[in-house]
Amino acid sequence: AFTFGNNAGLVNGDNGLVINADKDGAITEGSVSDVKKTNNVGSYEWNGTASGVDNLNTNYDVTVNAGKSDVTKANLVVNLKDITRVYGNLDAKNYSNAYTFGADAGLVNGDSGLVIKADKDGAIAGGTLTNVEKTSNAGKYSWSGTASGVANLDTNYNVTVNAGKSEVTPAKLTFVVDDKTITQGVPAEYTGKANGLTNGDTLAGIGVGGYELDSSVNPLIVGVYEDKIGVLINGSVHLTGGDGLLKNYKVEIDPGTLTVLASFNPTDDYWFGTAPWDKERNLRERKAEFHYVAGGMSL
The missing domain is CATH 3.10.430 (Ribosomal Protein L9; domain 2)
Structure with missing residues (x-):
């Protein structure tokens, strides 16, 4: 890492000049041959001694000028x-x-x-x-x-x-829908609970309109309708949850069961027929209907 000055290089066929660096201001730890740490970015100097040429100091007035040693950014x-x-x-x-x-x-x-x-x-x-x-x-x-x-x-x-x-x-939002038991012809008020609402949201604000019966069920017909009461989300009744129902929530739904009982009407449940001594009685329970006829004797 050197050049010769003008008209001041090796002459007479001499060659083999080597510079042995002995100091470099850019190095703060280690040695010039085993650098451990550099200085901060900036301009420094390095110097060294010349050797490698026979009779160098005998035949030459040797001057070694310091070189610049820059540390640039990494x-x-x-x-x-x-x-x-x-x-x-x-x-x-x-x-x-x-x-x-x-x-x-x-x-x-x-x-x-x-x-x-x-x-x-x-x-x-x-x-x-x-x-x-x-x-x-x-x-x-x-x-x-x-x-x-x-x-x-x-x-x-x-x-x-x-x-x-x-x-x-999305956060987790779980709906637990209440089971309901009603009598034929008596409207039900469907209810439930929501767990996990967060971030200042309200049910109405995120598109939940309450709890509703699935359209496949006719509440005028006696029976037990399992898992048919769902959650009204954006105008549609949902009985199962999913990731796409609400933007900010993963929805889980535990649907409710509707039980419809027969109504009690005395005129239907007990009356005398037109034949003498004939009578009919209809006994109704939730899941079955019994028809009993008792016949009289002729006079």
């Missing part, structure tokens, strides 16, 4: 990791260690202590990164941040921080 690429939160979960995330380095673009020279300070997360709709008050709707967003914690970080590195993915996944 590339530091920080890829922010994916962050996932459940809709309505207000727990703050630990962003500080949520990163990986790019290929051949991490910390070098013994540097350590990198910390990422998040400055924005699209998954948060209310509050701050450390005091979340409301999440965004279920979906895919991104988060960004700045790197710090390493001495002379911006001096020694070309820093690139690539945004990370921030996803909001």
Whole structure:
């Protein structure tokens, strides 16, 4: 790593000059042949001694001028990791260690202590990164941040921080629909409970209109209709749940059972027929009908 000055190189057929470096200001730990650590980015000098030529100091007035030794910036690429939160979960995330380095673009020279300070997360709709008050709707967003914690970080590195993915996944919403027993012709009021509503939502606000009987059932017909009372979601009755019924919730439904009992009408249940001494009685129960005829004797 040298050149000769003008009209001041080797002459007389001499060759084989070698420079042995003995000091380099760019090196702070180790030696010029076994570097352990460099100095910060900047301009320094290195020097050395000449050898390798027979009778060098006898035949030449040797001058070795110091050379420049520059330390240039390393590339530091920080890829922010994916962050996932459940809709309505207000727990703050630990962003500080949520990163990986790019290929051949991490910390070098013994540097350590990198910390990422998040400055924005699209998954948060209310509050701050450390005091979340409301999440965004279920979906895919991104988060960004700045790197710090390493001495002379911006001096020694070309820093690139690539945004990370921030996803909001649906929360679990479970409906438990009540069983109902009614009498023919008497309207029922269907009820139930919802567990898991979050993020300030109301049932009406997310499209739930209450609880309703499936259209396949006629409540005027005596019988037991298992799992036929469902949840009215966006105008349709649902007896089973799924991922696509509500944007921000994974819906689970435990449907209710409707039992229809026969009505009591004395004129139908007991009367005398037109024939002397004839009578009929209809005895009805929930699942079966008995018809009993008792015949009289002729006079």
